[in-house]
Amino acid sequence: MASVNESELQDIELELFVRALQRRHGYDFSEYAEASFRRRVQNLLMHFKLRNISQLTERVLHDDASIGEIVARLSVPVSEMFRDPDVFALLRTEVLPVLASYPHISVWQAGCAHGEEVYSLAILLSEAGLYDRTQIYATDISAQALAVAREGIYAARELRTWAANYLRAGGAHTLSDYFHSRYGHIKLDESLRRNVVFATHNLVSDAAFCEAQLILCRNVLIYFRQPLQHRAIGLFHDSLVRGGYLCLGTKESLSFTGHADAFTAVDARAALYRRKDYSHAA
Numbered sequence: 001m002a003s004v005n006e007s008e009l010q011d012i013e014l015e016l017f018v019r020a021l022q023r024r025h026g027y028d029f030s031e032y033a034e035a036s037f038r039r040r041v042q043n044l045l046m047h048f049k050l051r052n053i054s055q056l057t058e059r060v061l062h063d064d065a066s067i068g069e070i071v072a073r074l075s076v077p078v079s080e081m082f083r084d085p086d087v088f089a090l091l092r093t094e095v096l097p098v099l100a101s102y103p104h105i106s107v108w109q110a111g112c113a114h115g116e117e118v119y120s121l122a123i124l125l126s127e128a129g130l131y132d133r134t135q136i137y138a139t140d141i142s143a144q145a146l147a148v149a150r151e152g153i154y155a156a157r158e159l160r161t162w163a164a165n166y167l168r169a170g171g172a173h174t175l176s177d178y179f180h181s182r183y184g185h186i187k188l189d190e191s192l193r194r195n196v197v198f199a200t201h202n203l204v205s206d207a208a209f210c211e212a213q214l215i216l217c218r219n220v221l222i223y224f225r226q227p228l229q230h231r232a233i234g235l236f237h238d239s240l241v242r243g244g245y246l247c248l249g250t251k252e253s254l255s256f257t258g259h260a261d262a263f264t265a266v267d268a269r270a271a272l273y274r275r276k277d278y279s280h281a282a
Contacts, residue, residue, distance in 0.1 A: 013053035014041065020060045025067055027141070028204045029074060031228035040074050047073065072144035079116045080158060081175070082165035083218070084250050087270045088124060089170045091214075094266060095245050096128045099213050105134040108212040108239060110203060110232075111220035112138040115149025116162075119178075120169075121216070122192040127172045131195060137210050139201035146198045152188035156181060203232045208239040215240060218271075219249035226256060233259040242277040 022028040029037060041053060048066075050056055059066045082088050099105050105125075112118050118138045125131040140146050159175075166175040179186040201209055203220070215236050221229045236246050237259055246263065248271035254260040263273040 010053065013057070014038065017041070017053050017057045017060065020057045021070075024061055025071075026205070027071055027074075027202070031204065031225045033223050033225055036223055037074070044070060044073050068142075068144050072142040075111075075113075075140070075142045075145065079113045079219075080165065081116045081162040082120045082169045082171075083117060084270075085165040085168035087218075087247065087250065087272070088120060088165075089168070090267055090270050090272055091121075091247065092124055092128065092170050094272070095214060095247075096124065096130060098243075098245075099134075100128070100130060102213055103133065105130060105214075106210055106212040107134060107136045108210055108215045109136060109138045110201065110209075110215060110217040110236070112140050112149055112198075113142075113145050114154075115146075115152065115198075116154070117216065117218065118149060118196060119152060119188050119192050120166075122196065123166075123171075123178055124169070126192070134195055136196045137212070138196055138198050139209060141200065141202050143200055146200065150193075150198050152193060153185050154188075156184050156186050159186060203235065204228060208235055210239060211241060212239055212244060213241055214245045214247070216247045217249075218247060219252070221248060221252045230257045230259070233257045237262050237275060240275045242275060244275045246273045246275065247271065248273070 018028075018030050022030065041056070044056060045051075045053065048056065048059070050059075056070075060070065107121065107125075109118050109121065115138060118136060121136065122131060125134050138146075138149060140149070159181075163175040178192065179188045199209075203217075217232070217236065221232060224232065233246075233254060240246065245266070248254075250269070250271055252271050253268070254263055254273060263275055266272040266274050
Protein backbone atom coordinates (compact mmCIF):
# COMPACT_ATOMS: atom_id res chain seq x y z
CA MET A 1 0.00 0.00 0.00
CA ALA A 2 1.37 3.42 -0.97
CA SER A 3 2.09 5.74 1.93
CA VAL A 4 1.87 9.52 1.89
CA ASN A 5 3.68 12.10 3.98
CA GLU A 6 2.00 14.87 5.95
CA SER A 7 2.27 17.41 3.13
CA GLU A 8 0.71 15.05 0.61
CA LEU A 9 -2.05 14.22 3.06
CA GLN A 10 -2.86 17.94 3.42
CA ASP A 11 -2.98 18.25 -0.37
CA ILE A 12 -5.58 15.49 -0.48
CA GLU A 13 -7.57 17.05 2.34
CA LEU A 14 -7.51 20.45 0.65
CA GLU A 15 -8.68 18.99 -2.65
CA LEU A 16 -11.57 17.21 -0.93
CA PHE A 17 -12.49 20.38 0.97
CA VAL A 18 -12.63 22.45 -2.23
CA ARG A 19 -14.67 19.75 -3.97
CA ALA A 20 -17.12 19.46 -1.06
CA LEU A 21 -17.64 23.23 -0.93
CA GLN A 22 -18.34 23.31 -4.66
CA ARG A 23 -20.62 20.26 -4.87
CA ARG A 24 -22.52 20.91 -1.64
CA HIS A 25 -22.92 24.70 -1.82
CA GLY A 26 -21.83 25.86 -5.29
CA TYR A 27 -18.76 27.84 -4.24
CA ASP A 28 -15.82 26.95 -6.48
CA PHE A 29 -12.42 27.99 -5.12
CA SER A 30 -10.45 25.59 -7.31
CA GLU A 31 -8.91 28.37 -9.40
CA TYR A 32 -7.90 30.61 -6.52
CA ALA A 33 -4.17 31.22 -6.05
CA GLU A 34 -2.98 28.29 -3.97
CA ALA A 35 -0.62 29.92 -1.47
CA SER A 36 -3.05 32.61 -0.25
CA PHE A 37 -5.95 30.14 -0.28
CA ARG A 38 -4.01 27.69 1.91
CA ARG A 39 -3.31 30.48 4.40
CA ARG A 40 -6.99 31.32 4.64
CA VAL A 41 -7.88 27.66 5.15
CA GLN A 42 -5.35 27.45 7.98
CA ASN A 43 -6.88 30.58 9.51
CA LEU A 44 -10.27 28.87 9.33
CA LEU A 45 -8.91 25.88 11.25
CA MET A 46 -7.66 28.20 14.00
CA HIS A 47 -10.92 30.14 14.06
CA PHE A 48 -13.06 27.02 14.47
CA LYS A 49 -10.43 25.30 16.66
CA LEU A 50 -10.22 22.30 14.33
CA ARG A 51 -7.31 19.86 14.09
CA ASN A 52 -7.28 19.32 10.35
CA ILE A 53 -8.92 20.19 7.04
CA SER A 54 -10.99 17.00 7.10
CA GLN A 55 -12.88 18.35 10.10
CA LEU A 56 -13.52 21.54 8.15
CA THR A 57 -14.85 19.47 5.25
CA GLU A 58 -17.20 17.76 7.70
CA ARG A 59 -18.62 21.19 8.57
CA VAL A 60 -19.07 22.05 4.92
CA LEU A 61 -21.03 18.85 4.35
CA HIS A 62 -23.19 18.85 7.47
CA ASP A 63 -23.29 22.30 9.11
CA ASP A 64 -25.09 24.73 6.81
CA ALA A 65 -25.01 27.44 9.48
CA SER A 66 -21.22 27.67 9.15
CA ILE A 67 -21.12 28.25 5.40
CA GLY A 68 -21.60 32.01 5.50
CA GLU A 69 -18.65 32.46 7.81
CA ILE A 70 -16.49 29.94 5.92
CA VAL A 71 -17.05 31.74 2.62
CA ALA A 72 -16.52 35.14 4.24
CA ARG A 73 -13.17 34.06 5.66
CA LEU A 74 -12.08 32.42 2.41
CA SER A 75 -12.76 35.64 0.50
CA VAL A 76 -10.63 38.72 1.14
CA PRO A 77 -12.83 41.55 2.50
CA VAL A 78 -9.98 44.01 3.04
CA SER A 79 -10.29 47.57 1.82
CA GLU A 80 -10.37 51.20 2.90
CA MET A 81 -12.05 54.38 1.75
CA PHE A 82 -10.32 55.99 -1.23
CA ARG A 83 -7.68 53.25 -1.25
CA ASP A 84 -4.90 54.28 -3.64
CA PRO A 85 -6.15 57.89 -3.71
CA ASP A 86 -4.26 58.69 -6.91
CA VAL A 87 -6.54 56.19 -8.68
CA PHE A 88 -9.64 57.95 -7.38
CA ALA A 89 -8.14 61.29 -8.44
CA LEU A 90 -7.70 59.83 -11.93
CA LEU A 91 -11.31 58.61 -11.96
CA ARG A 92 -12.37 62.12 -10.97
CA THR A 93 -10.45 63.87 -13.75
CA GLU A 94 -10.39 61.33 -16.59
CA VAL A 95 -13.45 59.11 -16.26
CA LEU A 96 -16.26 61.10 -14.66
CA PRO A 97 -16.23 63.83 -17.37
CA VAL A 98 -16.85 61.08 -19.96
CA LEU A 99 -19.56 59.45 -17.85
CA ALA A 100 -21.24 62.86 -17.57
CA SER A 101 -22.20 62.61 -21.25
CA TYR A 102 -24.52 59.65 -20.53
CA PRO A 103 -28.14 60.32 -19.46
CA HIS A 104 -27.97 57.33 -17.10
CA ILE A 105 -24.81 55.86 -15.62
CA SER A 106 -24.33 52.28 -14.44
CA VAL A 107 -21.33 51.28 -12.34
CA TRP A 108 -20.44 47.77 -11.24
CA GLN A 109 -18.19 47.38 -8.20
CA ALA A 110 -17.26 43.68 -8.30
CA GLY A 111 -15.81 42.15 -5.15
CA CYS A 112 -16.96 45.12 -3.06
CA ALA A 113 -15.97 43.49 0.28
CA HIS A 114 -17.21 45.64 3.19
CA GLY A 115 -18.20 48.51 0.92
CA GLU A 116 -15.59 51.17 1.68
CA GLU A 117 -14.80 51.75 -1.99
CA VAL A 118 -18.50 51.74 -2.90
CA TYR A 119 -19.10 54.70 -0.62
CA SER A 120 -15.91 56.35 -1.86
CA LEU A 121 -17.26 56.12 -5.38
CA ALA A 122 -20.65 57.46 -4.29
CA ILE A 123 -18.91 60.50 -2.77
CA LEU A 124 -16.88 60.99 -5.95
CA LEU A 125 -20.02 60.89 -8.09
CA SER A 126 -21.89 63.20 -5.71
CA GLU A 127 -19.18 65.81 -5.87
CA ALA A 128 -19.22 65.62 -9.67
CA GLY A 129 -22.98 66.14 -9.71
CA LEU A 130 -23.56 62.69 -11.24
CA TYR A 131 -24.86 60.56 -8.39
CA ASP A 132 -28.55 61.29 -8.94
CA ARG A 133 -28.43 59.62 -12.38
CA THR A 134 -26.12 56.79 -11.38
CA GLN A 135 -26.92 53.22 -10.34
CA ILE A 136 -24.12 51.41 -8.52
CA TYR A 137 -24.24 47.62 -8.40
CA ALA A 138 -22.03 46.42 -5.55
CA THR A 139 -21.45 42.67 -5.55
CA ASP A 140 -19.46 40.14 -3.58
CA ILE A 141 -19.35 36.38 -3.08
CA SER A 142 -19.76 36.79 0.69
CA ALA A 143 -23.20 37.52 2.13
CA GLN A 144 -21.55 38.48 5.43
CA ALA A 145 -19.36 41.08 3.75
CA LEU A 146 -22.40 42.50 1.95
CA ALA A 147 -24.28 42.80 5.25
CA VAL A 148 -21.48 44.99 6.60
CA ALA A 149 -21.44 47.02 3.39
CA ARG A 150 -25.19 47.65 3.56
CA GLU A 151 -24.91 49.04 7.09
CA GLY A 152 -22.12 51.46 6.22
CA ILE A 153 -20.80 51.41 9.79
CA TYR A 154 -17.03 51.29 10.35
CA ALA A 155 -14.54 51.60 13.19
CA ALA A 156 -13.42 55.20 13.68
CA ARG A 157 -9.80 54.10 14.14
CA GLU A 158 -9.40 54.13 10.34
CA LEU A 159 -10.75 57.64 10.01
CA ARG A 160 -7.45 59.54 9.92
CA THR A 161 -6.15 57.41 7.04
CA TRP A 162 -9.44 57.63 5.17
CA ALA A 163 -9.65 61.43 5.59
CA ALA A 164 -6.10 61.81 4.24
CA ASN A 165 -6.94 59.52 1.30
CA TYR A 166 -10.03 61.59 0.53
CA LEU A 167 -8.05 64.81 0.34
CA ARG A 168 -5.35 63.21 -1.82
CA ALA A 169 -8.09 62.00 -4.15
CA GLY A 170 -9.12 65.62 -4.71
CA GLY A 171 -11.98 65.76 -2.22
CA ALA A 172 -14.00 68.95 -2.49
CA HIS A 173 -15.01 69.10 1.19
CA THR A 174 -13.96 67.13 4.25
CA LEU A 175 -14.76 63.46 4.75
CA SER A 176 -16.61 64.30 7.97
CA ASP A 177 -19.33 65.89 5.83
CA TYR A 178 -20.39 62.37 4.84
CA PHE A 179 -20.76 60.53 8.14
CA HIS A 180 -21.93 60.71 11.74
CA SER A 181 -19.63 59.59 14.55
CA ARG A 182 -20.71 57.81 17.72
CA TYR A 183 -19.27 55.32 20.22
CA GLY A 184 -16.01 54.82 18.34
CA HIS A 185 -17.73 54.16 15.00
CA ILE A 186 -18.77 56.18 12.00
CA LYS A 187 -22.00 55.70 10.04
CA LEU A 188 -21.97 56.93 6.47
CA ASP A 189 -24.91 59.06 5.35
CA GLU A 190 -27.96 57.23 4.05
CA SER A 191 -27.88 59.47 0.97
CA LEU A 192 -24.75 57.65 -0.24
CA ARG A 193 -26.66 54.36 -0.24
CA ARG A 194 -29.81 55.40 -2.04
CA ASN A 195 -28.55 54.49 -5.51
CA VAL A 196 -26.61 51.36 -4.52
CA VAL A 197 -27.84 47.80 -5.05
CA PHE A 198 -25.91 45.23 -2.99
CA ALA A 199 -26.09 41.68 -4.33
CA THR A 200 -24.24 38.38 -4.16
CA HIS A 201 -22.31 37.49 -7.30
CA ASN A 202 -19.68 34.84 -7.92
CA LEU A 203 -17.05 35.72 -10.53
CA VAL A 204 -16.25 32.01 -10.85
CA SER A 205 -19.66 30.87 -12.04
CA ASP A 206 -22.15 33.71 -12.50
CA ALA A 207 -22.96 35.51 -15.74
CA ALA A 208 -22.64 39.20 -16.61
CA PHE A 209 -24.35 41.29 -13.96
CA CYS A 210 -25.30 44.44 -15.87
CA GLU A 211 -24.31 46.72 -18.74
CA ALA A 212 -22.00 49.34 -17.26
CA GLN A 213 -20.01 52.38 -18.24
CA LEU A 214 -17.54 51.74 -15.41
CA ILE A 215 -16.49 48.52 -13.67
CA LEU A 216 -14.20 48.43 -10.66
CA CYS A 217 -12.70 45.17 -9.44
CA ARG A 218 -9.72 46.14 -7.36
CA ASN A 219 -7.36 43.71 -5.64
CA VAL A 220 -9.49 40.65 -6.37
CA LEU A 221 -7.75 39.14 -9.40
CA ILE A 222 -4.46 38.78 -7.49
CA TYR A 223 -6.13 35.93 -5.59
CA PHE A 224 -7.12 34.11 -8.80
CA ARG A 225 -5.13 31.71 -10.95
CA GLN A 226 -4.68 32.69 -14.57
CA PRO A 227 -7.69 30.80 -16.02
CA LEU A 228 -10.04 32.49 -13.56
CA GLN A 229 -8.45 35.89 -14.23
CA HIS A 230 -9.13 35.28 -17.93
CA ARG A 231 -12.77 34.41 -17.23
CA ALA A 232 -13.31 37.45 -15.00
CA ILE A 233 -11.83 39.91 -17.49
CA GLY A 234 -13.94 38.36 -20.25
CA LEU A 235 -17.00 38.84 -18.07
CA PHE A 236 -16.10 42.48 -17.47
CA HIS A 237 -15.49 43.06 -21.18
CA ASP A 238 -18.91 41.66 -22.02
CA SER A 239 -20.51 43.79 -19.30
CA LEU A 240 -18.99 47.08 -20.47
CA VAL A 241 -20.50 49.37 -23.06
CA ARG A 242 -18.15 50.20 -25.91
CA GLY A 243 -15.67 52.72 -24.60
CA GLY A 244 -16.50 51.73 -21.00
CA TYR A 245 -13.84 51.83 -18.31
CA LEU A 246 -12.33 49.01 -16.25
CA CYS A 247 -10.39 49.78 -13.08
CA LEU A 248 -8.32 47.01 -11.46
CA GLY A 249 -6.01 47.03 -8.45
CA THR A 250 -2.65 48.73 -8.86
CA LYS A 251 -0.85 45.36 -8.63
CA GLU A 252 -3.08 43.85 -11.31
CA SER A 253 -3.06 44.12 -15.09
CA LEU A 254 -4.64 42.68 -18.21
CA SER A 255 -1.41 40.98 -19.24
CA PHE A 256 -1.63 37.22 -19.76
CA THR A 257 -5.43 37.23 -19.48
CA GLY A 258 -5.99 36.89 -23.24
CA HIS A 259 -8.10 40.07 -23.29
CA ALA A 260 -5.37 42.72 -23.35
CA ASP A 261 -6.00 43.53 -27.01
CA ALA A 262 -9.64 44.36 -26.28
CA PHE A 263 -8.68 47.32 -24.06
CA THR A 264 -6.63 50.49 -24.24
CA ALA A 265 -4.60 51.51 -21.21
CA VAL A 266 -5.71 54.92 -19.93
CA ASP A 267 -3.10 54.70 -17.19
CA ALA A 268 -1.31 51.36 -16.81
CA ARG A 269 0.19 52.28 -13.44
CA ALA A 270 -3.27 52.94 -12.05
CA ALA A 271 -4.59 49.82 -13.86
CA LEU A 272 -7.25 51.91 -15.56
CA TYR A 273 -8.34 50.62 -18.97
CA ARG A 274 -10.93 51.44 -21.58
CA ARG A 275 -12.78 48.98 -23.76
CA LYS A 276 -11.99 49.51 -27.43
CA ASP A 277 -14.53 50.38 -30.15
CA TYR A 278 -15.48 53.75 -28.74
CA SER A 279 -18.98 54.46 -29.92
CA HIS A 280 -19.88 57.20 -27.46
CA ALA A 281 -18.43 60.68 -27.76
CA ALA A 282 -15.83 61.41 -25.10
